[in-house]
Amino acid sequence: MKRWIGFILFCCFPAASLAESVVPTRTIRANATISEADVAIKSVANPNAFSRVMDVIGQEARTTLYAGRPILFVDVGPPALIDRNQIVSLKFKTAGLMIITEGRSLQRGGVGDRIRIMNLDSRTTLFGQVQPDGTVRVFE
Structure with a gap:
């Protein structure tokens, strides 16, 4: 059977x-x-x-x-746009306010990847999403 x-x-x-x-x-x-x-x-x-x-x-x-x-x-x-230790533009946008500054990438990342970055002015570690133009959109 x-x-x-x-x-x-x-x-x-x-x-x-x-x-x-x-x-x-x-x-x-x-x-x-x-x-x-x-x-x-x-x-x-x-x-x-x-x-x-x-x-x-x-x-x-x-x-x-x-x-x-x-x-x-x-x-x-997706192929990485950002390498580790690369200086990148950080963009933060909320309620009509946009802040643009520079940061150092702590990870490699391609379009849409979530990576860690360090703000060069404040030395704080942030998370952001890699954008198609090579910038990083910072999360709240």
């Missing part, structure tokens, strides 16, 4: 065994930008991995990616 149930499930749901994932063709170091030549499609079932090559091209590796292993959603992200 158990054999028949397994056979029926295999026949009715073959897509689970035919799932494809994006894998690196070579080892990709952390902080490297992924190009089309770096990735390929392989038959590996992993629900937390990318299934389309176009989703990872142009992204930056957050960790070292090893050849043949599926690229997981947490392994890549």
Whole structure:
């Protein structure tokens, strides 16, 4: 009886065994930008991995990616606009008031990332979100 149930499930749901994932063709170091030549499609079932090559091209590796292993959603992200120790413009806006000053980035970050920064005037540590123009919007 158990054999028949397994056979029926295999026949009715073959897509689970035919799932494809994006894998690196070579080892990709952390902080490297992924190009089309770096990735390929392989038959590996992993629900937390990318299934389309176009989703990872142009992204930056957050960790070292090893050849043949599926690229997981947490392994890549947008390329960093801000490096650690870089001087950046900080913008704080609330109730019609806008304050712009300089700060030092304490982390790397790409567009939309939340990073720690140090205000150069007050030496306080703040958190902000990296904007597309390379500035950091400070949270309240």
